[in-house]
Amino acid sequence: MTLRVAIVGGGPAGIYAADILTKSEVDVSVDILERLPAPFGLVRYGVAPDHPRIKEIIKALDRVLAKDEIRFLGNVDFGTDVKLEDLREYYDAVVFSTGAKADRDLGIPGEELSLGAADFVSWYDAHPDDAPTWSFDDATSVAVLGVGNVALDVARVLAKTADEMLVTDIPAQVYEGLATKKITDVHVFARRGPAYAKFSPLELRELNHSPNVEVVVHPEGFDVDADGMEHIGKHKAQKMVLNTLSNWVGRDLEGKPHRIHLHFAEAPVSITGEDGRVTSFRTERTHSPNEDGNVEGTGEFTDWDVQQVYRAIGYRSSALPGLPWDERNAVIPNDEGKVLDINGNPIPGTFVTGWIKRGPVGLIGHTKSDAAQTVGHLLAATTETAPQRTTEAVDAYFVERGVEVFDHDNWLKLDAHEVALGEVQERLRVKVPTREGMLDAGR
Structure with a gap:
């Protein structure tokens, strides 16, 4: 049987x-x-x-x-x-x-003013069950919290121009939304030092490939102590990440119009705002993990002038x-x-x-x-x-x-339809962004 x-x-x-x-x-x-x-x-x-x-x-x-x-x-x-x-x-x-x-919570004052990375990713990936529009609130400087690949994806999409993304499979509604961006600076914050960054080496290197975006690794908090060296000694990928980051610290800037700033050893403290909009984001400098593996604050605080905060600290x-x-x-x-x-x-x-x-x-x-x-x-x-x-x-x-x-035959029809949409625009495919549109194409 x-x-x-x-x-x-x-x-x-x-x-x-x-x-x-x-x-x-x-x-x-x-x-x-x-x-x-x-x-x-x-x-x-x-x-x-x-x-x-x-x-x-x-x-x-x-x-x-x-x-x-x-x-x-x-x-x-x-x-x-x-x-x-x-x-x-x-x-x-x-x-x-x-x-x-779903996005994990931060657990800090003002978190309700922040935006979930998962929601943003669903939008630019044209998930049929999510809202077709996204507001950037005329922000010019934004914060992304997290040191994983999702954080890098979010930072890269926020920093790139809409035209750069037009070679991908995004539908018109996403392109039009990205074209409204006024963002020039994306600040990515890591709670720990660079030895503990969770980016994959490939993802990190690709961050530096855009002709319109340069990556700025700030030297403040860029420290690797004995614990950090021991950690990267056990994790080959993170050693490769650290080597890449080290080469970027203090390098000369090329004057590109958009920047992704990487800040290490900065823990989120609070988000402040007015009329539902972010006006400031506060972090606290941290030092090496304690015996429990958690970082501790130093009492040194910084207020960052950003207009949006994106949580990319993990899915749930x-x-x-x-x-x-x-x-x-x-x-x-x-x-x-x-x-x-x-x-x-x-x-x-x-x-x-x-x-x-x-x-x-x-x-x-x-x-x-x-x-x-x-x-x-x-x-x-x-x-x-x-x-x-x-x-x-x-x-x-x-x-x-x-x-x-x-069924699978329906999916293959939808797949062929998206590929055909892409061929018209000399792209690999263009996604159908609505459930009913997907069903129609597959029928």
Whole structure:
């Protein structure tokens, strides 16, 4: 008999899990349920559009979706169109891989005046469920808080001209929004010193490639003590990042019209504003981590004249209907991917993988080993339990509830439509920015 598995979430984590399942020695039938009409999750809607090399991974993911044992069921919202108890009728196991889309909180006075990086990324990536416009409030100087790749993406998009971004897949509404920017200076703040920056080496180097943007690494706070040296000694990538940053400290400026400033050892303290707009942002200089690994303030404060503040300090997953939730860590409680009930016991046939399992850490490639661990437990513990074991039964369920399921063929039509839009403008593709537009193109 064929094992039937549902995967809720069509991003890299879910697709990798499906791929690993089909490569096992067990006969499987996998349905990937995705809330959006398009697959690929954060690869499509979380990677900056001027990173085409990173998006090459989409080609590999699409080859997985084309497998005979896998079905893509897009435009299906878990919790609204289908619930866990419904899925148990048709599947022996359910894997949740819904990722993380919300922004983490700062926990400082005036935070309500700040903007979430995740919201900004969703806007410039033309996520169909988000607002089509973005206001830059005539800001000329802005702050970005965080030292990860998302912070660099946000800083780069804020600093680049709209015309530079027009070679990417952004639709007209995003280009027109970016064209309203008056930003000349983007200040990126890191709580710790440069030895602890979490940028990937490639992302950091690409920050310096724009003909209109120069990167300024400020020497204040750019200190590497014995602890920092020990840290980079254990992390090759961060040593490469530090070497790049060191070469940029104090270099002569070229006089480009836009600047990205990198500030280290500056912790956010407060945001002040007037009439709902930011007027100032305060930081405190920090020094080396203490025994607990946390940085400590020195009592030296700086007020920065910025008009917007973007939080890029990490994503946060959201709870799912009918499943336990760890509010503190923002994950579904689990033991190596086996979902646990309130008593800490595994819930039969229920698994997690990706950021909803381990939190929003690691690059896209890290999800492969994570998915392998979850799939290993699934195959070891799952037996044929679903009463209705056919794809026809699943299809009938959605027809009865009036859900327009978007399958892989629909996605390929949408994909071809976006590529055709791009060809007209000599671009690789132009995204369709609305859900209804995506559905129309795929029909």
